[in-house]
Amino acid sequence: MTSASLSTTQRLVIAIAVLASFVTFLDGTVATVALPAISEELGGGLTTQQWVVDAYLITLSALILLAGSVSDAYGRVFVMRIGLIGFGIASVVVGIAFDPVMLIIARAAQGAAGALLVPSSLALITATMRGEIQARGIGVWTAFTTSAQLVGPLLGGLFVDYLSWRFVFLINVLPIAVTLVLLARLQLPEHPKGARVDWLGGILCAAGLGGIVFALIEQPNLGWSAPGIWIPAVLGILLFGLFLGRQSTENSMMPLSLFRIRNFGWGNLATLFVYAALSLNGFVIGVYLQQGAGLGATAAGLASLPMTILMILISSRAGAWAGRLGARLFMTLGPLIMALGALLLLTVSADFDYWWQVLPAMIVMGLGLSLTVAPLTTAILGAIDERRSGIASAINNAVSRVAGLLVVAMLSTIVGGALDLDGFHSAAWVTAALFAVGGVVSWIGIRRPAPEADPETPRPI
Structure with missing residues (x-):
């Protein structure tokens, strides 16, 4: 994207949208590597660790659709400002929490505030850009928010090892302050629709x-x-x-009629399985490598770095390939490759060796993830008329977070009550199975739309 193709306002909008969403996506993963340190200081064991993750995901997942309506009703800039302030305050409370209950409540508040940021940031882009510029703006937003999820464990590990797990959350204050300053400079006339908020x-x-x-x-x-x-x-x-x-009408938060559009419906089903697997893998890797394998928090965070590098190198190319060949091939092969990577984690033994037991799995999963993310987003949003891309994106976002929410909630059952070596292997089997189902679902359901077809004409699933 060349700077000449964007106005000053559009560049400012992209910067604000990226920063506002970055802290939300970062906090979804940055906490994982800090979980052992949190439970060691505050107590509560595996249950506390699960709640630290899921308290955030419950409110984020449940309120992200509602937040889209609130943004329409009261104005995107106003809602984003409230979300940023709320997220900053909640982050400070998390950072000073003195017991698990206070921490969990503050994490829930973080999720609620974060729910206000994601739809309003995307809405700013769609409101100020059109056509190819809008697509590229959304592409930049997607790239940075995906990177936030991938670098989160590494950043969290550095803070845990060299400062404190509390700084993992307090660091949010800086980008939030910068975003609020930029938001004050944004001269964007808004006309709230007064939409009904459910x-x-x-x-x-x-x-x-x-x-x-x-x-x-x-x-x-x-x-x-x-x-x-x-x-x-x-x-x-x-x-x-x-x-x-309540979602049976077109004016609802989550119009169920959208799921009758083939690629949207099947794409979200694939999202459910793929992101459940990613969430399970991220949680287990971040915790087991510290508590089971004895690595430091930074080393545990570095474990997933190969996935980040491969995403940077391959993801944009995969999107272009999918544009030429169709998303179905990549949405099938990508999760199946990730399933193979998850099975490679079964080589982890009591005699732990990262280079031979974990690194190959991370490389293989990173390759599969790089082939999956862009085609998945393209298939889902490409099936919906651009006028409804906002709600389509919000639904897909909610589906991915609900997937992570449920699989983390079931973690104790998956690992057999303890995240020891046997529990780690059980999680690897379940992760592989979820990835494989995501690939099979994509092969069965995803189709390449005909150029002349109306993208919003419901097709039988």
Whole structure:
């Protein structure tokens, strides 16, 4: 993207959108490598570690769709400013937390504030750019937010080893302050639509996911027969069912009719499996390499660096290849290659050696991920008319986070109660299976749309 093709306002919008979303995506992964240090200082073991991740994902996942409506109703710049301030305050509270409860509540507040940032940042891009410039702007946004997720473990490791796990969260204050300054310079007239905000739908979604996740995380401690487990589980399922029941109209937060569009529906199903596998792998690698293999936090963060490098080198090319050959091939091969990489983690033994047991798996998974991400995004958003790209992106974003939310909640069941070597191997098998299902789903469902076809004409799935 050349600077001459963008106005000063458009360059400023991209910078603001990237920075605002960067902290949200970064915090989704940066905490993983800090989990052993957090539980060592505050206590709580694996359950606390799960809640540190899932408290953030519950509110982020449940409210990100609602936040799109709030942005339309009250103005994107105003909503983004509120989200930035809220995220900054919550980050400080996380950084000074003195017990697990305070930390978990503050993480939930971070997720709620972060939900205001992602849709409003994308909306700023779509509101100020059109055509090829808009596509490139979204491409820059996607590249930086994906990088944030991949470099998070390394950044977290450096802070844990050389400062404190608390600085992992306090560092957010700096980019937030910069973004607020840039936002003040943005002279962008806004005309809030006064759109109806489905507050009840947002509450149902958050409460439903919260009940389900609470039951999944706490059931290893109490058992499914305990009223404190099965009652929240049943209520969570009922409330989430009520939320889905409210989404049958075109003006809802998550129009279910979009899922009748073949590539959108099947693409989001593939997203569910692929991102569940990525979340499980990221959590297990970040924690086991420290607690099981005895590596420092920085070394554990560096473990995933090959994936980042391969994403930088290959991802944009994969997007171009998918444009010529279609997304189906890459959305099938990519997850299957990642499944092979996950199986290579079965070579990890008590006599640990990163270079021969982990690095090959990271390289193979990085190659598969690089072939998957851009074609997946292209297939899903390319199936939807650009006028509805905002809600389509928000739905796909929510699906990926719900996938991570649920798989982390089920972690204790997956690893057999403890993240020891046997638990690590169990997680590798499940990760490989999830990746493989994602590839099979893509092969079955994804099609290359005909050039003359109306991209928003529902096709049978």
